[in-house]
Amino acid sequence: MITSTYVDGVRLLTAPTTGQARGGITFRVGYSDEPFQYTGATHLVEHLALHHLGQTDYHFNGTTAPYMTHFFSQGTPDEVTTFITRVCQALCDLPLDRLDLEKQVLRTEADGRSPSMGEWMRTWRHGVSGQLSEWGLPGMTPAMVADWTRRHFTRENAVVWFAGPEAPPSWSLPLPSGVPLPMPVRREMVDAYPAYFSQGSRTIGWQAIVGRSMAASVYSDVLRRHMFRELRQQHGYSYTVDTDYSPVDAQHASLMCLADSGATTTDAALGGFIDLMTQSRWGGLHADDVASAIGAARRSLDDPDWEALTLPSGCFDLLTGAPTSTREELLAEIELIDDAALHAVAEEAARSALLCVPVGLRADWAGYALAPTSIHGPVEGTEVAPVEPSTQRLVLSAQGITVRTPPASRTVRFDDCAGMLAWPDGARRLVAMDATTIHIEPTLWRLDPGVRAWIDQSIPADKVAWQPARSPDAIPVPAVETVAGASGAGATPVPTSGTPGRGPGTTGTPVAPVRQPTVMMGVWIFLLVVSIVWLAWTISGWVYDPNAGLGLTVLGVPIWMATIWVSLAYRKRLRAWKQSVPRKPTDRRR
């Protein structure tokens, strides 16, 4: 039986279990709650809170999820309760002196991490809030970390759980008081379901958001059995097939299916997968699968450890405000599951189905609409050309910025911008709420220097995340560059039609295009020929008629001076041009 009490004002759920004790503390804060400058703060706090524990003889861990941060331990009852107490103590006094070191650890962790299918799904569905991003880390100060911890790692925003052979000994949970954090409103970025997107090379993913129910959980298991038989056993298109049913808030759960595929059978795996989902929706479900899935659900409830096993999800329910169900209520719910109930789940799932297909494949043929990469249409404004010849254009407007790569385009509107990454060398990356990013490298675009200031003014300062300085070889150089390069020559002025205060107005007067080395060479050769001819003429003048020679010399001086001047200028520009020509591919490796 699950008991609910309070310890030091923190809600505590306990249940008896045999074997080792387990326990943890869950806070209702995750990376989906972080404002732009605070991205990475929750994960950083989780790391800092566990730092002082060092290496122990018992198992412990921490996880940062979209809406929850969880600290977990397994060992003797004393070890578990001591762990939770020490986590709470650490949260009250984080070792902020090791902030930079822990940021480095997080960067290393991020470098080795690949985005999961769940993260892809959340990003396509809900935009940047679904992404595990740690853009704010470089600029995160000790005060910001302390502020984030003080606001969200509070006793009102936490639930502790403990499963052990006996009730937990008395313990203290020294957390500050605060306010419960409500669940964020998830914004829908896909306008029509079922939808699909292309990402990754081999894995097919499918996700739907359905109402929380035992029927949906059983349906997930039915799908897994169907997928295993169809995609792996019968045809061998997939090796790994899996499904997952996980609550995402008080009312809804995510229903996710995954199937990998072989290099030469990716299209067949996708076709088989889509047919399987169509058959599960419209055709009959295999009676054996249904019976086995219902049986498995029933057996999981019969597990004597069931209550202890459900404690972590009980914390999630309490923190999200979801109603909790007893074992008897869930058993009664299972008894009502039949083909009609499962088909109702399939129908509901189809209304929010999002499919991930490997890059190069499509799913429009199966009625899935292509999910928009950018929810906003392009803006109209001043066009900026890249330094390298290309049809791509940067369009600057008071409303936002578009990168147009015909026939596609990406847009970040300033009024729907999550934030901006800024590098000291002038590079900027705008991140829209729908997770569209536009990265602007000053070396690659013919930008007026005023544009950067105008962009900076268009984004509120609290949405700017400063990044560390880059080494010169990390800054891209165009493969083909004019002599003027990115110094402003040929640059496009910033838009002047913006609202007052947004753009710098008239800065960036267009400059006449600078002559290319080839043009200069023509001028130089012409002057050289004229100079030589004039010199020969002058010498012959001196030989035959000194008066004529003197006259020719006087007239020839400006010509020779001009030739010398152009020669020197040409030499200088030729040298600059040689430095800017593309290097061999082997030289470009970093």
Added chain:
Amino acid sequence: MTAESTPPFVPDFDPRSAYPTVAAVSAAAHAADWPRLLQACQSAPTWDDLLLGMDQVSGPDCEGFLQSIMADQPNPVAATFLGSAVIMDAWRIRGSGWGRTVGPEQARQFLDRLNQADQVLSWACAVDPGYLPAWAHRLTTSKGLSLGQAESRRRYDHIAQIDPHNYYAQTSMLSILCAKWGGDNQTMHQFAIACAEAAPVGSVNPTLVVLAHWEIVLEMTRNSEMSARDATVAHFNRHDVRAQIQWAAHKSVLSSAFTRRAHWVSAMSAFGLALALCGDWSASKYCFLQLGPYANSSSWNYLSPNPQAGFLANRAQALELG
């Protein structure tokens, strides 16, 4: 005294004449008579007969009729007829030329129609996974939508589980395996030989060997100056090709076990031409005579802008030399 002249031979290219199922299905569909159409489908002796019948049901009237059936009483049979009709409309929009001859708007409409067709057909497959005609048409959509060789093979494998010798599906698969649809002619040729070897003696399936050789000839002329006629003569005069055609003919139309089932007119016509090209005029003559009044000119599509005239010319030549 006037000489009594023989009336000119007028071949009947209409499949409704040769196949009773095709006639019944076509009549019922064009009369928008659903019970009669269902009855004709149920009376079809084989899946191949029914698929031949479905090929005769297309056009806006038929599509409208099938859509109304799907709205009132959705079922896999109506869905498959509808899918088939939409596929034919898609190909009407596309035309039969090489991909480079298809304009962007044509291509867009073609893909749109095929998407619609595949969705209605996949519904039929989901509701009744054993309904072969729906799967057979999904081979055509897979080809047109370029869903991939492995996906097409998956669909074909499903068909082969239901009917391992379905000629309609085998001809579709043969086409998908061609180089022009993203496959390679060696695999395509091997597929034809494998189907012919596995088929019962006296069946139409060895005709696939002839079709495979036509596809090879077509590929020979694709990027070369060689004319279709020169390439045909050069290819069919090869010793190994002649031997293969003879082997296939003896397993099929020249076998005493050959019966007049679905596709027999196509098989007999295809072998009539192929055997003539191989120089076996007597066997060719036998095929043309066996056809009686019936004819199928699809093999002549490879040779002549007027395939029916080509059929008549080759028939006359075979009757004279054979």
